[in-house]
Amino acid sequence: DSQMTQSPSSLSASVGDRVTITCRASQSIRNYLNWYQQKPGKAPKLLIYAATSLQSGVPSRFSGSGSGTDFTLTISSLQPEDFATYYCQQSYSTLVTFGQGTRLEIK
Amino acid sequence: EVQLVQSGAEVKKPGESLKISCKGSGYTFTNYWIGWVRQMPGKGLEWMGIIYPGDSDARYSPSFQGQVTISADKSISTAYLQWSGLRASDTAMYYCARHLGHSGSDFWGQGTLVTVSS
Numbered sequence: 001d002s003q004m005t006q007s008p009s010s011l012s013a014s015v016g017d018r019v020t021i022t023c024r025a026s027q028s029i030r031n032y033l034n035w036y037q038q039k040p041g042k043a044p045k046l047l048i049y050a051a052t053s054l055q056s057g058v059p060s061r062f063s064g065s066g067s068g069t070d071f072t073l074t075i076s077s078l079q080p081e082d083f084a085t086y087y088c089q090q091s092y093s094t095l096v097t098f099g100q101g102t103r104l105e106i107k
Numbered sequence: 108e109v110q111l112v113q114s115g116a117e118v119k120k121p122g123e124s125l126k127i128s129c130k131g132s133g134y135t136f137t138n139y140w141i142g143w144v145r146q147m148p149g150k151g152l153e154w155m156g157i158i159y160p161g162d163s164d165a166r167y168s169p170s171f172q173g174q175v176t177i178s179a180d181k182s183i184s185t186a187y188l189q190w191s192g193l194r195a196s197d198t199a200m201y202y203c204a205r206h207l208g209h210s211g212s213d214f215w216g217q218g219t220l221v222t223v224s225s
Contacts, residue, residue: 001169034211043202043215044152050210087152091209094166096142096154
């Protein structure tokens, strides 16, 4: 199974900032990479699937890119409701694995 | 409307057994995998395993193989996560999610908090 490494582990930013989170797989996972947002006390929410596809209902300020082993999640203009923890997930195999998470905090 | 509704919080003693549930509605339960995810206090998400309710094909992540049992009863659209001997280290929030395979997990249950303490 592929190991997923996210960076940074935490990030401070301001409303309106452009933010990028990266995720690296230990082996090629083609484009089978998903991104989730989790707020405290809540279940994760799917934002991006298959590396670049925006899940229904997710604001267009979220975008994903990458293929193979290197992927990014970009938030084009941070909104107050975006402060949360973000996880990448590889779904190349049924042995799904998550990254360790990136905590996005208000500066 | 797709919904996954999980059973309520549990407080157990070490060594006790436990079975928590995840009931699906608003879609054809037998056509989608259900995954289970552990989140220990203050920690990240860990994928435990998945089950296909149509034929009860269950697969486990190596870290959880032999530690838990995942099952499903398609007649009542419910998936289960079961322990035969709980440990304090099983204290965590457990989520079920509808898993689309390569396209991720699109609907999640609200979570079941399991606390194991003597």
